[in-house]
Amino acid sequence: MSTLIKPKAAAIEYPDCDGEPMADNTLQYEWIVTIKGGLDAMYKDDADVFVAGDLLWYPVEGDNKTRTAPDALVVFGRPKGYRGSYRQWEEGGIAPQVVFEVLSPGNRLGKMLKKLRFYERFDVEEYYVYDPEGAELTGFLRSGDKLQEIETLENWRSPRLGVRFVIEEGELRIYRPDGRRFLTFLEMEESRELAEAEASTARAEAAAAQTRADRLAAQLPALGVEPQG
Numbered sequence: 001m002s003t004l005i006k007p008k009a010a011a012i013e014y015p016d017c018d019g020e021p022m023a024d025n026t027l028q029y030e031w032i033v034t035i036k037g038g039l040d041a042m043y044k045d046d047a048d049v050f051v052a053g054d055l056l057w058y059p060v061e062g063d064n065k066t067r068t069a070p071d072a073l074v075v076f077g078r079p080k081g082y083r084g085s086y087r088q089w090e091e092g093g094i095a096p097q098v099v100f101e102v103l104s105p106g107n108r109l110g111k112m113l114k115k116l117r118f119y120e121r122f123d124v125e126e127y128y129v130y131d132p133e134g135a136e137l138t139g140f141l142r143s144g145d146k147l148q149e150i151e152t153l154e155n156w157r158s159p160r161l162g163v164r165f166v167i168e169e170g171e172l173r174i175y176r177p178d179g180r181r182f183l184t185f186l187e188m189e190e191s192r193e194l195a196e197a198e199a200s201t202a203r204a205e206a207a208a209a210q211t212r213a214d215r216l217a218a219q220l221p222a223l224g225v226e227p228q229g
Contacts, residue, residue: 014064015056016084022054024104027132030184031102031172035130036072038174038182042163043074050078052086057096059122061089068118070099074161088122095123098160103131116140120147126160135171 023029036053043049056069073086073096088095099119101112112129119127119140127140127147139156140147150156157164162177174182 012062012064014058014067014085014087018056018067018069020069023102024106028102028104031130031132032071034182034184035100035102035174038176039072039074039161042161042176047079048077050075050080050083052083055083056085057088058085059088059095061087068115070096071102072100074098076160097125098158099124099127101127101129103129103133105133116147120145126158128158128165130172132171135167137165137167137172139165 023032032053036051039051043051051072051074053072054069055073056067057073058064058067060066067085075086075091075094075096077094078091086096101107101115103112116127120142123142124147125142129138130136131138137153139150139153141150141159142148153165155164155166163182164175166173166175176182
């Protein structure tokens with residue numbers, strides 16, 4: 001009598017790439033990097049806050065079709081570290097609490113509505129969409145099982161992140177709780193160069209002041225004045 005051996009079920013693969021570009025243009029890319037980098041900097045000393053950009057998120061084990069890749073996401077309660085994708089069942093079942101999307105001309109209303117429904121279904125608490133072409137920010141906040149649009153976002157402070165959103169000089173400004181602004185890499189480099197120049201000037205002024213003091217001290221004995229010890 002022969003024994004029927006059932007073939008082993010193939011392991012489900014969860015690809016790390018969906019074949020979609022991270023950004024459609026340089027402006028969208030700059031904003032994605034600025035938001036992700038600003039969040040990284042803000043939480044650099046908190047080991048239990050995970051920040052990622054353009055990372056595929058799989059919320060359901062065994063389902064590799066239900067997925068999306070937010071332009072930036074923040075997960076409280078998960079450690080920093082490398083991920084090829086965010087597989088929620090391997091992360092204590094914790095969904096990203098805050099997600100960001102940056103629009104490009106290629107983003108259609110239907111696609112963004114689909115993302116809204118995805119984030120609503122899988123427990124995102126805050127969802128922000130920024131259109132850099134028109135300097136328009138839209139936000140959604142969870143209320144029960146729904147993500148409700150935030151009526152007024154000017155000077156809005158994120159309940160989870162504590163960051164403040166302001167439209168200034170025709171574009172979005174994001175301010176950390178300590179008042180510092182999210183900066184582009186170029187702005188950070190310019191700020192570093194300015195700080196170095198100011199420090200160099202301060203050192204030069206201090207050295208000149210010391211030279212003047214030394215010269216005066218050397219002249220005091222000739223004037224019959226004993227230098228103070």
